[in-house]
Amino acid sequence: MSTLKFLLEKEFKQFFRNPFLPGTLVFMPIMIILIMPFAATMDVRNINVAFVLSEQSPLTNRLIQKISSSEYFNLVEVTSSPKEALSLMEKGSADMILEVPVGFERKLTREGKGDLMLSINAVNGAKGGIGTSYISTLLNDFVLEIRDDLAPVVISSATPVIRVVPRYLFNPSLSYRTYMVPALITILLTLLCSFLPALNIVSEKEAGTIEQINVTPVSKFTFIIAKLLPYWIMGFIVFSIAMILACVVWGLIPVGNVATIYLLAIIYVFAMSGFGLVISNYSATMQQAMFVIFFFIIVLMMMSGLFTPFRSMPLWAQYITAFNPLRYLIEAMRMVFLKGSGIQDIARNLFALIGFALFFLLWAVKSYKKSN
Amino acid sequence: MAAISVNKISKSYRNIRALQEISFEVKPGELFGIIGPDGAGKTTLFRILTTLMVPEEGTATVNGLDVVTDYKEIRKQVGYMPGRFSLYQDMTVEENLSFFATLFGTTVRENYDLVKDIYQPLEKFKTRRAGKLSGGMKQKLALSCALIHKPSVLFLDEPTTGVDPVSRKDFWEMLRRLKKQGITIVVSTPYMDEAVLCDRIGLIREGEFMRIATPQEIIGSYQEILWAVRSSKMSALLAELRTFEGIKSCFSFGDTLHITVSNEQLLPATLKSILENNGHTDVDVYPIQATIEDCYMLLAK
Structure with a gap:
């Protein structure tokens, strides 16, 4: 046990002497909690709209008013020439062209229907799709608004109208940030608790210092624990700081039990530490280890539902995400954070993570023996 | 009982035979040198004897302990200084020394006597990071760290490679003093001139010992005419x-060529005049005493 104490002392000494690591440790939670939520946003705002009007009328004015007063749309141009509007889109200053054809108001008041043509720049598919749905909602609203004015003329009072009033559960303001922050916190754990110690071990291999340790009576188990423990401790400190920051800055207080969150995090850290050890066992140089880790960080993040819901991936891709521990953690974190799910609700995720932990730790032990 | 006993040890990397049925013994308190060029298998042999690697065939014991089954006990009793500087460069001189002492469950103070001579010149740099030391100082620190737990057997893998001639001489002086304390020392080197400083040497080539004897025996058994x-x-x-x-072999040795002569009728003066007739100037031919390197070359042929 006293050997472990000396090894730990050495690890901490080296960590705090490193010119980069301590600073990164402070900077990382700040970056992830304070800055990333702004960058990782799927909210589409500032959609530039150009109107093509062949005739002006009170109704079209009201439509323009309605759309340009929305926080999602900016009015860039009202023109009578479809060509001019198109050239605006080509230049990139308009994302959307709303064309009101001749006789729109007359047709609407006489027949009760009107046609509008909407052209959308769909180079950015997400923006195009979301913009379309926003404007459809807005137009529906508009129709309901003017319905009363038109009613005496056209619409008989018997026409049924269904008005859908959504109530957003768990995230009432539909804030993407609320959705992202619990998931972004998990990235801290992944980097600090699993990949950092793995790289540290490889660096000892590369420097040859592991040889000098191996000829001492220090057991391999003690050596590895001494490598992991400092990063686990620091990882959980940073994890806690990140949660406090999320609470202070974003007002994001976990609805569920904080203990459940820590339980999830601990099991996940076991799994990923095992994974990191496996990588370190097979790598002889930092370059090798870095490259492999880089690849896995990308796969872990993109296939975990962090940015895009994995349910919307094709089925075969969803099967791949089943092998991603991060997916189970992120899913469970969001459930506990936002919905207040308890242990029973996330049991499936817990078991999956325990499975990963056993699998990777066993593999790590096996491959460690082989490499000697 | 021999301090080290190696019996027909073999080891391969993929399809390269690094060691081929090597056998030798080192007596307690002996300074044994393993002499051979790079790639001869010296480091592999050290790694097996220090329990970092398992041999494919054969057995070896250190202090009577098997290198495979009793590796834990061996690690407490031996000191190893790898060919490459393997201490923590981001820790200070003092921290490195006390760190390795604590790993063996001892303290610097307890065994200070043993390392005193070696460590003393380092004392004034004790708060300096190991990475910032000069080559000779690094080597002294590495030796101190390998000795701090008072090992009975010391393995030094090419300790003088890349070290200046003065420090090399110093280093061998230190080994002499350690030997006096009763420590068995196994040292490898590619420098043939260091061989005579050992009690016994093994000349290794392509994973095999060509000859194991005292340096004097090896030189004494040299039968060729050498000029x-x-x-x-x-x-x-x-x-x-x-x-x-009439000349069997010719190798370059520093600023002269060493030749072995098979034609006993040939005299240095005759060869000199033949060479002068062939257009050479400042010709010098004279008989010399064989060195270990000459013996190595002869055996390696």
Whole structure:
């Protein structure tokens, strides 16, 4: 046990002497909690709209008013020439062209229907799709608004109208940030608790210092624990700081039990530490280890539902995400954070993570023996 | 009982045979040198004896302990200084020394006597990071760290490679003093001139010992007629002597060529005049005493 104490002392000494690591440790939670939520946003705002009007009328004015007063749309141009509007889109200053054809108001008041043509720049598919749905909602609203004015003329009072009033559960303001922050916190754990110690071990291999340790009576188990423990401790400190920051800055207080969150995090850290050890066992140089880790960080993040819901991936891709521990953690974190799910609700995720932990730790032990 | 006993040890990397049925013994308190060029298998042998690697065939014991089954006990009793500087460069001189002492469950103070001579010149740099030391200082620190737990057997893998001649001499002086304390020392080196400083040496080549004996025995058993030759055009001289009738071998040794002569009728003066007739100037031919390197070359042929 006293050997472990000396090894730990050495690890901490080296960590705090490193010119980069301590600073990164402070900077990382700040970056992830304070800055990333702004960058990782799927909210589409500032959609530039150009109107093509062949005739002006009170109704079209009201439509323009309605759309340009929305926080999602900016009015860039009202023109009578479809060509001019198109050239605006080509230049990139308009994302959307709303064309009101001749006789729109007359047709609407006489027949009760009107046609509008909407052209959308769909180079950015997400923006195009979301913009379309926003404007459809807005137009529906508009129709309901003017319905009363038109009613005496056209619409008989018997026409049924269904008005859908959504109530957003768990995230009432539909804030993407609320959705992202619990998931972004998990990235801290992944980097600090699993990949950092793995790289540290490889660096000892590369420097040859592991040889000098191996000829001492220090057991391999003690050596590895001494490598992991400092990063686990620091990882959980940073994890806690990140949660406090999320609470202070974003007002994001976990609805569920904080203990459940820590339980999830601990099991996940076991799994990923095992994974990191496996990588370190097979790598002889930092370059090798870095490259492999880089690849896995990308796969872990993109296939975990962090940015895009994995349910919307094709089925075969969803099967791949089943092998991603991060997916189970992120899913469970969001459930506990936002919905207040308890242990029973996330049991499936817990078991999956325990499975990963056993699998990777066993593999790590096996491959460690082989490499000697 | 022998301090080290190696019995027919073999080890391969993929399809390269690094060690081929190597056997030898080292007596307690002996300074044993393993002499051979790079790639001869010296480091592999050290790694097996220090329990970092398992041999494919054969057995070896250190202090009577098997290197495979009793590796834990061996690690407490031996000191190893790898060929590459393997201490923590981001820790200070003092921290490195006390760190390795604590790993063996001892303290610097307890065994200070043993490392005193070696560590003393380092004392004034004790708060300096190990990475910032000069080559000779690094080597002294590495030796101190390998000795701090008072090992009975010390393995030094090419300790003088890349070290300046003065520090090399110093280093061998330190080994002499350690030997007096009763420590068994196994040292490898590619420098043949260091071989005579050992009690016994093994000449290793391509994973096999060609000869194990005292340096004096090895030199004494050299039977060839050995001359040194010099002229103003050395490369032309080398080419000429290699095809010369009655000369068995010719190698470059520093600023002279060493030749072994098979024709007993040939005299240095005769060879000199032949060479002068062939256009060489400043020719010098004289008989010399064989060195370990000459013996190595002869055995390696």
